[in-house]
Amino acid sequence: MSVGVDQVAEAMFQLVTETHGKKSLKAMDLTKAMIEKFGAAECDKELCKHAIRQLMDSGRCIYSYLGGSYITLPPDKA
Amino acid sequence: MSEERKKRETPLLDELESGPWPSFVKEIKKSDTPMADDLLGVLERSYEEHIGHWKHGGLVGVMGYGGGVIGRYSDVPQDFPEVAEFHTMRINQPAAWFYTSDALRKITDIWERHGSGLTNMHGSTGDIVLLGCKTEALEPTFAELTSLGFDLGGSGSDMRTPSCCIGQARCEWACYDTMGACYDFTQTYQDELHRPAFPYKYKLKFAGCPNDCVASVARSDMSFIGVWRDDIKVDAEQVKAYAASGKLDIQQDVCDRCPTRCMRWDGASLAIDNANCVKCMHCINAMPKALAPGDDRGAAILIGAKAPIVGGALLGSVLVPFIKMEPPYEEIKELLSRIWDLWAEYGKNRERVGEFIQRLGLGNFLEQIGLEPVPEMITAPRANPYVFYQDTVEEEA
Numbered sequence: 001m002s003v004g005v006d007q008v009a010e011a012m013f014q015l016v017t018e019t020h021g022k023k024s025l026k027a028m029d030l031t032k033a034m035i036e037k038f039g040a041a042e043c044d045k046e047l048c049k050h051a052i053r054q055l056m057d058s059g060r061c062i063y064s065y066l067g068g069s070y071i072t073l074p075p076d077k078a
Numbered sequence: 079m080s081e082e083r084k085k086r087e088t089p090l091l092d093e094l095e096s097g098p099w100p101s102f103v104k105e106i107k108k109s110d111t112p113m114a115d116d117l118l119g120v121l122e123r124s125y126e127e128h129i130g131h132w133k134h135g136g137l138v139g140v141m142g143y144g145g146g147v148i149g150r151y152s153d154v155p156q157d158f159p160e161v162a163e164f165h166t167m168r169i170n171q172p173a174a175w176f177y178t179s180d181a182l183r184k185i186t187d188i189w190e191r192h193g194s195g196l197t198n199m200h201g202s203t204g205d206i207v208l209l210g211c212k213t214e215a216l217e218p219t220f221a222e223l224t225s226l227g228f229d230l231g232g233s234g235s236d237m238r239t240p241s242c243c244i245g246q247a248r249c250e251w252a253c254y255d256t257m258g259a260c261y262d263f264t265q266t267y268q269d270e271l272h273r274p275a276f277p278y279k280y281k282l283k284f285a286g287c288p289n290d291c292v293a294s295v296a297r298s299d300m301s302f303i304g305v306w307r308d309d310i311k312v313d314a315e316q317v318k319a320y321a322a323s324g325k326l327d328i329q330q331d332v333c334d335r336c337p338t339r340c341m342r343w344d345g346a347s348l349a350i351d352n353a354n355c356v357k358c359m360h361c362i363n364a365m366p367k368a369l370a371p372g373d374d375r376g377a378a379i380l381i382g383a384k385a386p387i388v389g390g391a392l393l394g395s396v397l398v399p400f401i402k403m404e405p406p407y408e409e410i411k412e413l414l415s416r417i418w419d420l421w422a423e424y425g426k427n428r429e430r431v432g433e434f435i436q437r438l439g440l441g442n443f444l445e446q447i448g449l450e451p452v453p454e455m456i457t458a459p460r461a462n463p464y465v466f467y468q469d470t471v472e473e474e475a
């Protein structure tokens with residue numbers, strides 16, 4: 001696979017930013033979107049899991065809870 | 079400081095201190111802090127007005143984690159400023175809740191310094207539940223707890239903190255090492271525990287025998303209930319001793335209460351038709367000195383239990399009638415990942431796996447996860463309309 005964690009994390013971050021305030025995304029929504037974007041040969045669930053972890057550990061994204069757990073932007077960045 | 083502080087009047091709540099039973103009002107008052115005062119104050123208000131004053135959820139948590147902190151805000155913060163933010167922290171409990179008193183003191187010391195001091199030992203998930211944390215205190219509390227070797231538990235759409243009965247640590251009925259399994263699964267699935275990626279919660283509970291002291295059959299999406307495959311062990315001398323004691327009527331209290339009536343007592347010896355035993359534990363519980371689970375031990379895996387939040391309540395139903403419970407539990411973990419993959423991809427938001435199976439149909443679900451239907455999945459003939467044995471019948475006809 002030539003697509004790396006950084007690249008997927010970046011694409012996820014873009015998607016979260018674009019949809020912010022319009023649509024709430026769960027981890028699986030991001031995963032499905034990335035597999036569609038990069039293709040199943042280049043991007044799998046494991047890679048997406050690592051990308052999400054990177055977004056969380058770096059603080060670029062946070063989880064929110066609204067009857068379910070969603071991935072969103074920190075309040076001061078939104 | 080309590081002298082300067084004017085305590086809130088709580089006449090309605092005070093009535094709850096009057097009975098002979100334990101009272102949460104009495105216990106909360108003992109902690110005698112401004113937070114506890116406001117907590118009782120806002121509850122008194124709810125009793126007067128018949129409405130709740132808490133808002134759920136939100137953006138609270140600790141860095142990197144999606145679970146373990148449950149956001150609670152007051153909708154009347156101006157009147158009850160001390161509980162304007164009153165979040166809950168779930169802390170992963172040690173397997174089977176074994177603590178040293180030193181560890182307990184350290185946890186409660188941390189909690190008195192940073193939070194309300196109120197705890198719930200233990201929550202329905204099993205966790206150490208620390209009630210009432212302000213947002214700014216979350217990270218410092220977390221830092222101190224992790225330096226002691228503790229970690230947050232699950233909440234939200236993740237794998238919840240696994241829990242287990244006391245098992246082989248103290249109980250002779252344990253058919254496998256529940257504490258070992260609970261610890262192993264907790265460690266294996268740290269990512270699933272801390273970073274919610276499921277449609278909804280997923281609980282794992284480990285009970286050593288069908289007595290099910292962790293109530294896994296009602297409370298876990300996947301329960302592991304210890305069972306044996308061979309015969310119940312009978313100590314004939316002890317059976318006679320029970321009969322002679324006059325305290326137990328073996329016919330009436332044991333045989334007649336066996337759900338499948340598979341036991342015979344002729345006044346001198348006890349015979350068990352083990353092929354028809356459904357491992358309910360009744361006879362063993364009634365005559366613990368005389369009877370015991372067999373030697374070929376493992377667990378049954380059940381799936382789908384949940385308490386009623388969205389749909390109605392469900393009890394778990396059998397998925398795997400018997401499996402050996404030996405580390406590293408590879409076969410089970412492979413099955414679990416097939417279930418998680420399927421449910422995560424096709425489950426609706428807030429749909430528990432039990433509801434998912436109902437929607438999909440057990441037959442389709444089994445096909446997708448690659449399990450063959452077996453008779454143990456069905457409680458009674460025609461009780462389960464989801465499994466169709468179509469091909470076989472037609473071919474033979």
Ligand code: HEM
Pocket residue numbers: 130132148150164166168200201202203204205207385387
């Ligand atoms: C009518 C009011 C309420 C109802 C019906 C209710 C119902 C429930 C239920 C069914 C659960 C169990 C969820 C599960 O584990 O599957 C739960 C958990 C919980 N609730 Fe509520 N709740 C109410 C009010 C509150 C209030 C006022 C608070 C706090 C201010 C609160 C705090 C919690 C906490 C901390 C847990 C998790 C406990 C644990 O870790 O096991 N709830 N609630």
Ligand code: HEM
Pocket residue numbers: 198200201202203297385386
């Ligand atoms: C008719 C009303 C209620 C019903 C049927 C109900 C039902 C339940 C059930 C089935 C559970 C266990 C969930 C599990 O083990 O997964 C539970 C737990 C809980 N309920 Fe209720 N509940 C009711 C009212 C309330 C109210 C009014 C409150 C709070 C003000 C409340 C607070 C809780 C809490 C905090 C838990 C978690 C307990 C723990 O973790 O030890 N419930 N409830």
Ligand code: SF4
Pocket residue numbers: 243244245249250251252253285286287288289290291292
């Ligand atoms: S569930 Fe069975 S093995 Fe576990 S503590 Fe209870 S009686 Fe013992």
Ligand code: SF4
Pocket residue numbers: 335336337338339340341350354355356357358359360361362
């Ligand atoms: S365990 Fe239950 S089903 Fe089995 S023999 Fe004893 S009473 Fe009967």
